[in-house]
Amino acid sequence: MKLALGPLLYYWPREATLSFYAAIADSPVDIVYLGETVCSRRHELRLPDWLEIAQVLRDAGKEVVLSSQVLVESESDLKTLRRIVQQSTDGFRVEANDMGAVRLLSHQTPRPAWVAGPTLNVFNPQTLGMLQDLGARRWVAAPEMSCAQISALRAALDTPLEVEVFAHGRLPLAYSARCFTARHFNLQKDSCGFRCLEFADGIPLNTREGEPFLTLNGIQTQSAQVHSLLGLLPEVQAAGVDILRISPQGQHTDTLLHLFRRVLDGALHPTEALASATPLLPAAPCNGFWRGDAGLTQHPALV
Amino acid sequence: MPAAPELVCPAGSLPALKTAIDHGADCVYLGFKDATNARNFSGLNFDEKSLHEGVAYAHRHGRKVLLALNTYPQTDNWPSWTRAVDRAAEAGMDAIILADPGLMAYARRTHPTLRLHLSVQGSATTHEAINFYHEHFGISRAVLPRVLSLAQVAQVIAQTPVEIEVFGFGGLCVMVEGRCALSAYATGESPNCQGACSPGKHVRWEQTPKGMETRLNGVLIDRFEAHERAGYPTLCKGRFEVNGASYYAIEEPTSLNTLELLPELARVGVKAIKIEGRQRSPAYVAQVTQVWRAALDQLARNPEGFRVDARWMSELNKVSEGQSHTLGAYHRPWK
Numbered sequence: 337m338k339l340a341l342g343p344l345l346y347y348w349p350r351e352a353t354l355s356f357y358a359a360i361a362d363s364p365v366d367i368v369y370l371g372e373t374v375c376s377r378r379h380e381l382r383l384p385d386w387l388e389i390a391q392v393l394r395d396a397g398k399e400v401v402l403s404s405q406v407l408v409e410s411e412s413d414l415k416t417l418r419r420i421v422q423q424s425t426d427g428f429r430v431e432a433n434d435m436g437a438v439r440l441l442s443h444q445t446p447r448p449a450w451v452a453g454p455t456l457n458v459f460n461p462q463t464l465g466m467l468q469d470l471g472a473r474r475w476v477a478a479p480e481m482s483c484a485q486i487s488a489l490r491a492a493l494d495t496p497l498e499v500e501v502f503a504h505g506r507l508p509l510a511y512s513a514r515c516f517t518a519r520h521f522n523l524q525k526d527s528c529g530f531r532c533l534e535f536a537d538g539i540p541l542n543t544r545e546g547e548p549f550l551t552l553n554g555i556q557t558q559s560a561q562v563h564s565l566l567g568l569l570p571e572v573q574a575a576g577v578d579i580l581r582i583s584p585q586g587q588h589t590d591t592l593l594h595l596f597r598r599v600l601d602g603a604l605h606p607t608e609a610l611a612s613a614t615p616l617l618p619a620a621p622c623n624g625f626w627r628g629d630a631g632l633t634q635h636p637a638l639v
Numbered sequence: 640m641p642a643a644p645e646l647v648c649p650a651g652s653l654p655a656l657k658t659a660i661d662h663g664a665d666c667v668y669l670g671f672k673d674a675t676n677a678r679n680f681s682g683l684n685f686d687e688k689s690l691h692e693g694v695a696y697a698h699r700h701g702r703k704v705l706l707a708l709n710t711y712p713q714t715d716n717w718p719s720w721t722r723a724v725d726r727a728a729e730a731g732m733d734a735i736i737l738a739d740p741g742l743m744a745y746a747r748r749t750h751p752t753l754r755l756h757l758s759v760q761g762s763a764t765t766h767e768a769i770n771f772y773h774e775h776f777g778i779s780r781a782v783l784p785r786v787l788s789l790a791q792v793a794q795v796i797a798q799t800p801v802e803i804e805v806f807g808f809g810g811l812c813v814m815v816e817g818r819c820a821l822s823a824y825a826t827g828e829s830p831n832c833q834g835a836c837s838p839g840k841h842v843r844w845e846q847t848p849k850g851m852e853t854r855l856n857g858v859l860i861d862r863f864e865a866h867e868r869a870g871y872p873t874l875c876k877g878r879f880e881v882n883g884a885s886y887y888a889i890e891e892p893t894s895l896n897t898l899e900l901l902p903e904l905a906r907v908g909v910k911a912i913k914i915e916g917r918q919r920s921p922a923y924v925a926q927v928t929q930v931w932r933a934a935l936d937q938l939a940r941n942p943e944g945f946r947v948d949a950r951w952m953s954e955l956n957k958v959s960e961g962q963s964h965t966l967g968a969y970h971r972p973w974k
Contacts, residue, residue, distance in 0.1 A: 407815055408765050409791055417767075435740075436767030439774070455818060457762070457831060459711040462741025466775075480823040480832075488714040510819040510875075513786035513968040516889060520881050525974040541888055542880045543859040549879065550821075552888065557814070559824055624827070630856055631824035 337573060339596055340367035340500060342583040343403040343431075345508060346553060347532035350380040356584070357389045361396035363590050364597035367579065368393050369431055371403045371420065375515070375554045376413050377528065383419055390428055403431040406455045407511045407555065424448035431476070432456065442470040449473040454502060455511075459485070461492040474498040476581065479507050479563065482628035487575045498578045504566060504592060505583025506538070506551050506618070507559040507631060516552040525555075536586030537618045548619050549632075559631060561622035566592075567610035567637050568623060569599050588616040607637060643905055643939040644912045647705070647804065648928050651678065651917035653689040658921040660700050663932030667697060668705040668736065670834075670917065674716075675723040676707040677760055678917040679834030690730050703733035707917075709758035710834045711739045721745050728753050734779065737761075738817060738831075743776040756804070757781040760831065762817035766798035773801050780804055782913060784816045785895060786968050793907035802910035807897045808927055809915025810960055811967055813875055813890035821874050826856045837873045844869070853877070870961065896955055896964035901934055902945045923958045930954050 341360060344353065360368060370386050370393075372378050381389075390400040402420050405413060414436070421440040424430040425448055432438045433453035441450045452472040458464050464475055477486050479502040490499055517539060518528040538553035540560060548560035565572050565580070572580070582593060595613050598604040614621060624633035648664035650656035659667045670676030672684040685693060697704045706727045712720035720742055727735045728750040735753060737743050738760035746753055759782040763769045772778045780802040783792065796803050814821070816830075823829035826841045841856040851863040853872035860877035863869040870876065875889040895915070897904065904912065912935075914927050930951045938945050956964060967973055 406818065407786065408768070409787060411794060414765055414767060434765075434768055435761070435763060435771045436765045439767050439771035455762075457711055457738070457817060459713050459832065460717055460739070460741050461714055462717070462744065463739055464741075466740055466744060478820070480820045480829060485713055485715075492714050507820070507824065509824050510814040510821050512814045514813055514890075514974050518974075520884075520888065524972050526971065539881060544862055544878060544880055544885055545859050546880065547859070549858060552881065557821065557889070625823070628827070630827040631820070632858075 337577060337600055338366040338579045339364065339593060339600070340369065340579050340581045341365045341589075341593070342502070342505065342581045343369040343371055343373045344584045345374055345505075345556065345558070346536060346538060346584070346586070347375070347378045347380065347530070348536060349533055352536075353381055354389070356589070357393065359590060361393055361398070363593050365398065365582070365593050367399040367401065369401045369403045369581075373403045373406050373433060374556045375532070376405060376410070376416070377525070377530070378532070378554075380533075383416065387423070387428075399429075401429045401431050401451055403453065404433045404437040406433045406453075407513070408434055408436055409513065424450060432472075438467065438470060447471050451476065454478050454508075459489070461489055461494075464489065464497075465494060468493075468495055468497060472497065474500060474579070476500040476502070480625050480631060483571065483575050483626050484628060486577070490576050499576065500579035500581055501565070501572065501577050502563065503572070503580035503582060504564045504596070505562060505585060507563045507625070508556055509550070509559055509631075510557040512555050512557070515555050516557065517554050520552060540619075559622065560619050561632055561634075562617040562619055563623060563625065563631065564610065564613065564617070564621045565623060565626055566596060566599065566613055567606050567621075568626060569596075569606045571638055572626075585618060591616060643935045644909050646928070646931050646935055647911050647913045648924060649809075649914055649917040649919065650693065650924070651683045651919065652921070653685070653693050655917075655921045655924045656693045657696055658925045659928050660697055660702050662925050662928035664702060664928050666703040666705055666733070666911070667693075668707055668913075668917070669693065670707045671723055671726070673719065673723075674832075674834045675710055675720055677709050677758075677830045677834045678707075679710075680839065680918055683918060687726075694731055698731070705734045705736055705756065706730075706732045707736045707758065708742065709736050709738045709760045711760075711831050712742060713832065721749075724749065736782070740772070740775070743772065743778070747776045754779050757801075759784050759806070760817040762815050764815070766795045769795065769799050769801050773799065780910065782806075785812055786815055788971065789900065789903055789907065789969050792904075792909065796908045803908070804911035804913055805897075805904060805909050806895055806915060807901075807912035807931065808955065809894055811890065811893060811895040811965065825858050825874055837871070842872055891963070892961035893963045893965050894959035894961070895967045896952075896959065897966060897969060898931070898934055898951060898955065899947050900966065900969055901938055902942060905938060905942070919958075926954055926958050
């Protein structure tokens with residue numbers, strides 16, 4: 337299995353972002369997804385900056401994919417989307433995260449190979465087969481899909497393609513026109529003051545009993561718990577998954593990538609790896625979705 | 640000035656369907672009694688008998704019936720969804736409302752004359768996305784997620800041959816429809832796959848010394864003091880703690896109400912206004928349908944002189960969630 341670094345879901349200051357990706361060049365990751373997928377107001381890095389990082393990572397031997405924004409609303413969002421799609425014929429693969437991106441990619445000549453992102457709501461082989469006809473060569477399963485659902489879909493495809501799962505990180509659960517970070521500070525989205533910059537792992541939301549429940553990340557709502565398949569890697573491998581997506585977190589991403597790599601190399605037991613990883617996470621781990629359960633539950637590995 | 644939009648009303652049951660027709664709905668939308676639609680609640684929806692009676696009733700009055708098949712089939716339950724498409728075609732539906740591209744391909748291939756609408760669960764927010772479904776499946780209409788401003792709705796309409804339907808009134812999803820797994824995270828069941836958000840079987844109401852507590856699969860969604868009216872624990876509408884502050888961190892319990900925007904919506908070319916609420920009672924359907932019919936008729940008679948009648952708003956507020964309303968994403972500060 338290959339390791340992929342998912343797109344950065346948070347909004348970090350420019351220097352922090354640049355130094356994060358500079359270090360990724362030497363990390364044990366095979367694929368890196370780049371670009372802003374959450375909020376069009378975030379512009380510490382603009383497309384030319386992302387392309388510069390892309391070039392450096394490619395020179396370091398990484399496969400680079402440019403991810404498109406999930407919620408596309410304005411004409412200016414569409415303009416950005418078209419510029420990203422343009423890259424698909426100029427050298428970088430694109431991850432399509434809405435059907436507008438799929439349409440634009442399928443209209444490119446020559447038609448590029450692209451990645452069907454996790455927000456396309458692909459749940460059956462009929463839909464995925466159609467996207468394959470339009471150029472999809474890799475599919476990132478929606479995080480809420482279970483092992484059984486992913487295996488069944490994969491087995492039913494006429495033509496195999498690479499299957500990627502969201503293997504580690506706070507779960508991106510929902511998107512809205514509203515910005516919950518701005519709402520928290522009683523600010524309007526249009527004058528949000530870019531408060532997301534202050535929260536490298538988003539803002540924790542607890543129940544009124546003080547239990548961690550969700551994370552506010554601008555217009556995106558994430559889980560509080562950190563979804564991790566690190567302890568379950570043998571069954572993930574057995575399900576036929578080709579690629580594991582690790583979502584960047586504020587600290588220790590590099591250490592987590594190494595832990596995944598060592599388990600894949602057979603140098604570390606998955607249970608030990610999870611034990612080493614747990615103190616490095618911003619919250620407790622969970623893995624319920626993989627077992628077809630509520631996402632916030634944590635199941636032990638199968639013996 | 641384009642024609643006044645069609646009024647599309649919810650029918651969770653045969654009595655609600657008849658009520659909607661009697662109070663002036665141009666179309667009703669409904670679902671089967673299973674997970675093929677996004678209001679898969681017990682005691683709701685249609686079997687073969689009520690469906691045929693409902694379709695006959697609507698058609699006798701010259702109105703249309705739309706069937707929502709707007710959840711996403713999985714590999715192992717795919718045949719239930721294609722069977723639902725076939726049943727809809729046989730029952731003489733005027734259109735089916737779909738979200739899944741694979742299912743749209745099936746419907747187009749198997750029933751070439753059946754009219755297809757793109758469900759709000761398809762999360763199509765731009766003309767590029769909507770035109771994708773038009774190119775591949777010849778959809779006639781798309782229902783927009785509740786995220787765009789009026790100017791953005793106008794831009795979509797200007798760049799697509801597909802008719803545009805928008806939500807006018809009812810429960811407000813603060814998240815992009817089709818892009819929300821909050822319920823799956825808390826309960827294992829989601830609108831996308833099981834057709835239910837914050838499903839009743841996971842709900843617990845408990846009177847405690849601290850007040851009435853509402854839980855979803857054990858997660859505390861809200862706690863109400865004696866003077867507060869305890870609402871259903873839809874998980875995005877609870878009160879939570881963020882940095883020490885306890886508040887409706889995601890959304891208040893409130894309803895969308897765009898009545899005052901009606902002339903603008905018609906002017907930019909919106910073809911249909913959808914009323915949310917298949918899970919609500921026939922009394923709700925009567926109240927809301929009646930008010931919107933009156934508003935649409937006034938608009939048709941006198942587009943320039945359209946005024947929101949204060950009585951309309953008070954009638955609608957009575958049946959609103961939390962007895963309050965919002966313009967949602969149409970109103971910039973809401974975002």
